[in-house]
Amino acid sequence: MQNVKKYFTEGLIQFTILLSLIGVRVDVDSYLNGYYSPLEINDGPSSAFIQTPFHSLRDNWDGYSVHPKCPELDYFFASRRLLGEVRALGSPARFPTQLSAWLVQVPDRSEFGEPPNSTSSSNVSAGLSSESTGEEANDSDLLAEDESCSTVNARLRGRQEECQTEPGPYPSTGACEIPKEEVELLNGQIDGDEAREELVSLTQLALSSALEQEGLFTSGASLACPEDPRPPTIDIHQHWSHFLSLPVSEFDDLDPLVPQQLSDLDADISSAISQDVSLRDAMVTGSTYDMIPPRGGVRTLVARQPRGTLFQLESTNSSDSAPGTTTGLAALPFTTVVNGTSNGTLSHSALGGCLDEAVFDQINLLGLEGCLDNMDAQLLGNLQGINPRVLGDLDSDSGLSLESSSRGPTSPGASEVSSASSSSFCEDEGGATGYSSEADSLPSKGIADYDTTWSPVDLSESVWHDHSYSTPAFSHPSATTFPHKAIKQEPFSDEDDDREDYEDRELSRDELRARALHVPLSATEIVSMPVEEFLELLEGRGLSAAQVTLLRDIRRRGKNKLAAQNCRKRKLDAITGLQEEVERLQAQRNRLLRERQHTAKALGAAGQRMEHLSRDVLSRLRDDSGRPLTPERYTLQCGANGRVVVQQIRRPGVASTTAGGKTDKRKKEKKP
DNA sequence: CATTGTTGTCATCTA
DNA sequence: AATAGATGACAACAA
Numbered sequence: 125m126q127n128v129k130k131y132f133t134e135g136l137i138q139f140t141i142l143l144s145l146i147g148v149r150v151d152v153d154s155y156l157n158g159y160y161s162p163l164e165i166n167d168g169p170s171s172a173f174i175q176t177p178f179h180s181l182r183d184n185w186d187g188y189s190v191h192p193k194c195p196e197l198d199y200f201f202a203s204r205r206l207l208g209e210v211r212a213l214g215s216p217a218r219f220p221t222q223l224s225a226w227l228v229q230v231p232d233r234s235e236f237g238e239p240p241n242s243t244s245s246s247n248v249s250a251g252l253s254s255e256s257t258g259e260e261a262n263d264s265d266l267l268a269e270d271e272s273c274s275t276v277n278a279r280l281r282g283r284q285e286e287c288q289t290e291p292g293p294y295p296s297t298g299a300c301e302i303p304k305e306e307v308e309l310l311n312g313q314i315d316g317d318e319a320r321e322e323l324v325s326l327t328q329l330a331l332s333s334a335l336e337q338e339g340l341f342t343s344g345a346s347l348a349c350p351e352d353p354r355p356p357t358i359d360i361h362q363h364w365s366h367f368l369s370l371p372v373s374e375f376d377d378l379d380p381l382v383p384q385q386l387s388d389l390d391a392d393i394s395s396a397i398s399q400d401v402s403l404r405d406a407m408v409t410g411s412t413y414d415m416i417p418p419r420g421g422v423r424t425l426v427a428r429q430p431r432g433t434l435f436q437l438e439s440t441n442s443s444d445s446a447p448g449t450t451t452g453l454a455a456l457p458f459t460t461v462v463n464g465t466s467n468g469t470l471s472h473s474a475l476g477g478c479l480d481e482a483v484f485d486q487i488n489l490l491g492l493e494g495c496l497d498n499m500d501a502q503l504l505g506n507l508q509g510i511n512p513r514v515l516g517d518l519d520s521d522s523g524l525s526l527e528s529s530s531r532g533p534t535s536p537g538a539s540e541v542s543s544a545s546s547s548s549f550c551e552d553e554g555g556a557t558g559y560s561s562e563a564d565s566l567p568s569k570g571i572a573d574y575d576t577t578w579s580p581v582d583l584s585e586s587v588w589h590d591h592s593y594s595t596p597a598f599s600h601p602s603a604t605t606f607p608h609k610a611i612k613q614e615p616f617s618d619e620d621d622d623r624e625d626y627e628d629r630e631l632s633r634d635e636l637r638a639r640a641l642h643v644p645l646s647a648t649e650i651v652s653m654p655v656e657e658f659l660e661l662l663e664g665r666g667l668s669a670a671q672v673t674l675l676r677d678i679r680r681r682g683k684n685k686l687a688a689q690n691c692r693k694r695k696l697d698a699i700t701g702l703q704e705e706v707e708r709l710q711a712q713r714n715r716l717l718r719e720r721q722h723t724a725k726a727l728g729a730a731g732q733r734m735e736h737l738s739r740d741v742l743s744r745l746r747d748d749s750g751r752p753l754t755p756e757r758y759t760l761q762c763g764a765n766g767r768v769v770v771q772q773i774r775r776p777g778v779a780s781t782t783a784g785g786k787t788d789k790r791k792k793e794k795k796p
Numbered sequence: 797c798a799t800t801g802t803t804g805t806c807a808t809c810t811a
Numbered sequence: 812a813a814t815a816g817a818t819g820a821c822a823a824c825a826a
Contacts, residue, residue: 633804655814680815685804687816692802695818 634678641671650675651682745770 634647643650650658658679662672738760742753753770761769 681805683815684806684817688804688818690816691818 634674634681637674638678641668641674643667643671643675645675647678647682650678651686741768742770 638645638647638650645661653661658675661667662675667675735755739755741760742755742758745753745758747753757773759771759773761771763769
């Protein structure tokens with residue numbers, strides 16, 4: 125399967141390229157960034173949501189809220205990502221359905237005069253339907269396991285070639301007279317989610333145990349939709365059928381075939397594309413409103429959007445990977461795949477053929493809780509063109525919108541917006557009153573002009589996102605009145621009230637202290653600048669001790685504030701994961717209880733049958749005096765060696781009266 | 797007015 | 812040793 129995944133992944137990338145060549149716009153960057161990020165989890169230590177041993181404990185719960193920092197999950201993420209990509213790109217996940225359509229036609233070999241047991245005879249049907257129906261056991265017995273791949277695939281190929289000679293695209297309604305149930309079985313088998321995961325290696329399906337196949341068929345048959353509109357392009361069927369007909373061992377050698385196959389396909393597939401859709405757009409529109417997690421209504425769309433900003437922007441500290449993105453993606457496939465619970469959203473409507481639709485479906489599949497961060501980050505990317513003030517207003521709660529550590533030169537506007545959106549700090553920076561610094565004792569001076577020798581230019585690339593730490597540009601002279609309470613009490617004209625109050629809210633306590641000490645840097649800058657730069661700032665600027673202390677405090681508090689917010693978010697995620705785990709375990713417990721009940725019932729029935737059989741056997745036996753053995757006095761015991769022994773029941777009263785002339789134990793053995 | 801949730805901060809530990 | 816990050820605890824605040 126690994127080779128198959130590799131093949132699919134590479135092939136689908138080329139397929140995407142081909143789509144773009146034929147004019148279909150595919151936003152590969154955003155798409156791949158979102159999906160490949162799990163592989164870049166460990167890129168940097170400075171990204172958010174890392175170093176959380178707390179989460180490593182949760183990584184065992186079937187993937188709930190997998191922490192991206194865990195390196196041991198890389199392999200898992202990689203494999204899941206590959207599977208997710210194959211699914212997300214849609215088309216390959218569809219072709220098994222098309223393959224099944226061709227498979228259906230072949231069993232009508234009576235028209236071709238083929239012997240039913242020939243090598244090219246009913247491949248999967250011989251192996252599968254015979255076991256499922258129990259009527260053609262001979263065929264299935266003849267099918268040795270070691271001839272799995274090549275034999276089955278050769279049969280597939282032969283049948284497909286035969287079917288290609290059929291005139292109609294779906295001759296199942298015509299010449300082919302395969303039993304309908306078999307058709308449904310085949311369709312269902314390949315339409316099922318489990319089968320879709322195993323879609324490439326049909327041999328595994330063919331060689332599965334009879335029980336598994338039965339279950340698979342029954343489950344898959346319900347999924348089969350005979351009325352599904354099939355793609356009208358027969359070429360695609362043929363190509364995919366031919367593609368599938370290759371033995372698994374040849375998949376490694378298929379790489380050179382990919383361009384050719386895809387080039388043959390592109391025309392038809394392009395017609396199948398219904399519209400020109402950016403994958404990123406699809407992700408955003410499809411997820412932002414649908415994926416609101418049921419967390420007691422704590423989160424809203426408005427509140428979540430800046431959160432995505434945080435993760436996306438903070439990632440710039442270390443690498444291109446977005447921690448928030450990785451978090452979401454890490455959790456998602458894990459949850460959906462490992463649990464294997466194909467809920468309602470997992471069952472596709474087999475509309476097959478449309479890549480974009482497949483992508484949308486997959487997005488819906490992936491769009492569970494963990495995907496929020498990813499979606500939000502991408503949503504923010506799309507919203508960057510919107511009025512910054514609007515975006516800032518969206519940040520109603522100061523919550524996790526501290527995209528402070530991001531330092532994107534390309535997004536100064538948005539960052540200023542975020543900084544301007546603060547509405548929480550104005551009342552007071554906080555609860556902890558133990559805080560004290562030298563700056564607190566300083567008298568509030570009028571804020572002088574900033575020292576022009578301090579060039580904030582080199583810090584212009586620093587983060588300006590944290591709403592809690594305003595930029596000097598938003599300073600208000602009256603803010604020098606230190607008590608922040610006084611800020612709210614300042615009279616404003618009606619016209620300027622909103623604006624000035626809005627600006628004053630940006631002055632955090634640290635900001636005010638910094639101004640009081642003539643520190644011409646915003647708290648955001650102080651917090652977000654690299655440590656080397658910060659140390660240089662402390663040492664090379666000739667700062668006073670008070671200024672140095674204040675700068676350190678500001679930086680420490682700012683960092684800790686971010687850490688606290690990340691920590692709280694992780695805690696909430698952990699709680700959510702635990703709740704889901706509890707639900708899952710409860711469901712498992714209920715299932716086990718039902719199984720136990722069923723087993724007890726079966727055991728009781730078996731005991732009754734045993735009792736009847738014992739009575740029957742005993743009634744046919746005679747003791748020394750020729751009387752029939754009664755179950756009241758004798759019982760049958762099954763020995764370990766398979767022998768059945770008649771044993772006399774010893775009862776105190778009976779033994780004392782009847783044991784006189786008899787041997788204690790008379791054994792009559794009979795062979796089973 | 798009490799309760800609850802949010803947020804900032806401090807102290808402490810760990811890497 | 813210094814730094815950053817994580818997290819429990821506390822307090823202030825808002826709803």
